[in-house]
Amino acid sequence: MDTFIEVFALQAGFAEMAIRGTTMYWVLYALLRISGRRDLGSLGMADMLVLVLVADAAGNAMSGDSYSMGDGIIVVATIVGWSYLLDRLGYYAPPVRRLLEPQRVCLIRSGRVLASGLKREHITRSELMEQLRLKGIANLAEVERAYLESNGEFSVIRAPRASGDGPSTLDDDDRSD
Template structure:
């Protein structure tokens, strides 16, 4: 029984562990928010952040500098608490959601590539064409709108116009300049 108490005894203290968890959550959240979203895939940024931080906090509690499971539990609870709070605040306060989550970016409009959208997200024409091909698009004329969504996924709204009237998505040449 003494060994069990020793395992859960706090080594660093609850306040310190909450401050550490809060600091790491916000530092990583800010870094991920400004670093872009192309590689996020289908996980939302906050989801990925929570998974990484929870795994790291739990790992440190089991084998890192802290041998206390109690310290790890406090850090994990702090991280999950921030995630829960931000999800709720973003739902009830839409302007806050616009600050916390990236907005979708239009990359193709009416069959024409929007260079400003590609530049904003650092996406090459080749990468855009690859994503369109993965969505089954053979020609830009098939695309009414294509977006890079907040999650990092590409979405395509097909045009009711004809198929194959515009440049092929098989073209790999980057425009010069």
């Protein structure tokens, strides 16, 4: 029974672990928010490596090299608590949601690519055309609007009665078939 109690005994203290968890949550949140949203939709090998390394570094910083289960539970509960609180605040207070989540960015309007949107999100024309092809779009005339959404996904609103006379989505493809 004493061993069980020792495993859950706090080594660093409740306040220290809550402060560590809160600090790391907000630092990582800010860094991920600044780094852009486009990578959220899909994780490449380099992205996965960064995620694992960040998790390991953050875990060490949050725990303060503590091996106590109690300390770990406090840190995890703090992180989950912040996530829950921000989710609820975003739902009930739209100004908070607008502050915490990026706005969607228009990339195509009436079949014309908006260079300002691509530049803002660091998306190449080839990447945009790839996303359109994945959505079944053969040429730009088929697109009334295309957006990069706040979650990093691309959304497309098809043009009514598209003539198919616009530029092909294959025009700027760097790869050969």
